[in-house]
Amino acid sequence: MAFLEFTRLDERSVIEYVKSVAALSSLLKLDDEDAATEKLTVKEIGDGNLNFVFLVSNSSHSVIMKQSLPYIRCIGESWPLTKDRAYFEAMALEEQGRITPHHVPQLYHFDPTMSLIAMRYLPPPHIILRKGLIAGIQYPLLARHIAHFMANTLFFTSLLFHSTLDHKRQVAKFCGNSALCRHTEQVVFSDPYQISQYNHWTSPYLDPDAEALRHDNLLKLEIAILKSKFSEQAQALIHGDLHTSSVMVTLESTQIIDPEFAFYGPMGYDIGAFLGNLMLAFFAQDGLVDQPDHRKAYKEWILETIEDTWNLFYKNFVALWDEHRNGAGEAYLPAVYNNPEVQLLAQKRYMTELFHDSLGFGAAKMIRRIVGVAHVEDFESITDAAKRASCERKALNLAKMLLKDRTKFEGISQIVSAIRQF
Amino acid sequence: MAFLEFTRLDERSVIEYVKSVAALSSLLKLDDEDAATEKLTVKEIGDGNLNFVFLVSNSSHSVIMKQSLPYIRCIGESWPLTKDRAYFEAMALEEQGRITPHHVPQLYHFDPTMSLIAMRYLPPPHIILRKGLIAGIQYPLLARHIAHFMANTLFFTSLLFHSTLDHKRQVAKFCGNSALCRHTEQVVFSDPYQISQYNHWTSPYLDPDAEALRHDNLLKLEIAILKSKFSEQAQALIHGDLHTSSVMVTLESTQIIDPEFAFYGPMGYDIGAFLGNLMLAFFAQDGLVDQPDHRKAYKEWILETIEDTWNLFYKNFVALWDEHRNGAGEAYLPAVYNNPEVQLLAQKRYMTELFHDSLGFGAAKMIRRIVGVAHVEDFESITDAAKRASCERKALNLAKMLLKDRTKFEGISQIVSAIRQF
Structure with missing residues (x-):
């Protein structure tokens, strides 16, 4: 499955997406023969007002995938909001991460077409x-x-x-x-x-x-x-x-x-x-x-x-x-x-x-x-x-x-x- | 003569330039058979600190041609200044002219390559x-x-x-x-x-x-x-x-x-x-x-x-x-x-x-x-x-x-x- 145009991800397609991006496959060790067969788990954990957030994990590694939709999540499609915000979030994460790397989660990947950011998962007890x-x-x-x-x-x-x-x-x-x-x-x-x-x-x-x-x-x-x-x-x-x-x-x-x-x-x-x-x-x-x-x-x-x-x-x-x-x-x-x-x-x-x-x-x-x-x-x-x-x-x-x-x-x-x- | 890259104009080449641009030829009636043979006069009249300004006229029409060079005129090449300023001048003339046309000279032509603006001449007694x-x-x-x-x-x-x-x-x-x-x-x-x-x-x-x-x-x-x-x-x-x-x-x-x-x-x-x-x-x-x-x-x-x-x-x-x-x-x-x-x-x-x-x-x-x-x-x-x-x-x-x-x-x-x- 290719993601050549904007598609709203769900818990199933997010796995396809991760597999299609080398940087993410590598982070989740999908290129490792033993791990490749391992099942990935996905959980939608977004509790904010605006976006959808997926936690994608195998038994030892995790990645946060955050997708912006063209409306405000907590209101619905009646309050549209540009999904370009993902681009500015990625740029800001990069800039702030460069300045204070100890206080900003690392940015792994940004896909402007999908309005999608992949970043470091902050594990419990965060x-x-x-x-x-x-x-x-x-x-x-x-x-x-x-x-x-x-x-x-x-x-x-x-x-x-x-x-x-x-x-x-x-x-x-x-x-x-x-x-x-x-x-x-x-x-x-x-x-x-x-x-x-x-x-x-x-x-x-x-x-x-x-x-x-x-x-x-x-x-x-x-x-x-x-x-x-x-x-x-x-x-x-x-x-x-x-x-x-x-x-x-x-x-x-x-x-x-x-x-x-x-x-x-x-x-x-x-x-x-x-x-x-x-x-x-x-x-x-x-x-x-x-x-x-x-x-x-x-x-x-x-x-x-x-x-x-x-x-x-x-x-x-x-x-x-x-x-x-x-x-x-x-x-x-x-x-x-x-x-x-x-x-x-x-x-x-x-x-x-x-x-x-x-x-x-x-x-x-x-x-x-x-x-x-x-x-x-x-x-x-x-x-x-x-x-x-x-x-x-x-x-x-x-x-x-x-x-x-x-x-x-x-x-x-x-x-x-x-x-x-x- | 073509002006495909930035060339500093002088009193001679500015005439070539005017002839090469239809909008300016037309303003100066160079497409009119009678006038075409008429001699154009050119005068460098820039007395400002930054740029060169030519007044190009035939017996009845005039155009101001303003060119920015990559330095400050009154100081010389020792104080460089981007010639992109012509672009911003053209944009501002356009915007201000749209808002208050009676108080801004009309913009006829802008050439970003040549950093050149052609605009209405404000005749005496201005x-x-x-x-x-x-x-x-x-x-x-x-x-x-x-x-x-x-x-x-x-x-x-x-x-x-x-x-x-x-x-x-x-x-x-x-x-x-x-x-x-x-x-x-x-x-x-x-x-x-x-x-x-x-x-x-x-x-x-x-x-x-x-x-x-x-x-x-x-x-x-x-x-x-x-x-x-x-x-x-x-x-x-x-x-x-x-x-x-x-x-x-x-x-x-x-x-x-x-x-x-x-x-x-x-x-x-x-x-x-x-x-x-x-x-x-x-x-x-x-x-x-x-x-x-x-x-x-x-x-x-x-x-x-x-x-x-x-x-x-x-x-x-x-x-x-x-x-x-x-x-x-x-x-x-x-x-x-x-x-x-x-x-x-x-x-x-x-x-x-x-x-x-x-x-x-x-x-x-x-x-x-x-x-x-x-x-x-x-x-x-x-x-x-x-x-x-x-x-x-x-x-x-x-x-x-x-x-x-x-x-x-x-x-x-x-x-x-x-x-x-x-």
């Missing part, structure tokens, strides 16, 4: 971080790893490292992912603030909260500014969807997956996505257990992780800046920023703006998960609707405050204090 | 606006025309009018003009603030002023922010070099030429370029005449033109926004910004940021014309160096103040008051 947060598991290396991933992928694709010529070449390449950018613009920056058929929330409890959003002029002004930044500012190659279900973890390993929304956008969108989703996890904790104090220590760990993530990101990012300040990066030429005082001022200003952007985007991501189309399992797994609504309302109110007042905060410890007050 | 400003000529329609050009070209290429898909497609196309963007980054945002072989100024008078720039940390911080905006913010298709030598005028006509620096950048860069160059013209006036009061009325006219340009731009831009608010533009969806109060707030905020950007970019353009590589005839034609330096210092000091304090200004009339104080 689980989706969100599920770990719901289960109350502490990940002592999480903040350090995520900070490393974000600082490196964002720094090395920004004008702090790139020449203008390299930067614009890369920006142009990822402009092609416009359909997914447009999708984000709609579901994050627009739908929660208007009546949309896709919006839903814990009704009737949050009915007045959802309505209030649609009448909050000051909030709309702030979201407009963030939407413009998202649409116009080609600051770095961002993951574009860096929530806690795009991270797989064990106690020792942190792997970033699913960069199909990647494009050159504002760095704060990635940082905010991660921090905002940790905040959602924080507010969900009281709903996930019978007694609020059952997760008291765990909530403290989440707050520490929020604080550590930003602080370590800051430290790593500025260290990279210092290390590469005589390189090709054209934003701050050493001959202009040639004294320690102006260097320090420039870095402080840059990082402060990035902090405020991160707070704003993080808040926007929290709001959309409570009143928009796609919710998070952290809240959804709270079966008692009243209890869920109470957790969600706290998160929503924090997010509204952060979105409006983000520029008043000077450091992450003030954010942690603010979270405690909701 | 002159370069800068020369008109030096001669003390008032142009009663200038502010209205420029405001129309800027409002329309910027609005119709922004996300206020574009869908995200159209916008990113266009952004990608113009990312290819990165060599010229990089050139601007160097000469506008970097060189004036560092020691550079190309910098020069009215020495020894401005030696301390030039040195002070290189040690002004707060100024460097502000220029860094503007440089990042210039390099990262794909807000609209900007002309990219909208100074007073990129405008040709008569008392009735205003034509915008030379958009070879065009790309998707911040709108304020165009607005600031024009306003900043008017300010340079203002400060040059006292040096251009024997007695300061000889140009008193003219200086008032320049100030009025500065004020009218911004005010009419504001009015036109917001009117376009109102008119097209139910269109494809995705920045401010009507269902979100669905009440007059939030609409008004959003427009006010947008225009205020644009105003501050314009002041900053305008100031940067002024500074670079006094201590950078390329100066302006307004000042250069003041033969008495002491007098010239005195005019330049006033412009420089205003620009430094505007760059640092731009966000403190609320309207253009405050800027006019500030100009009077220098």
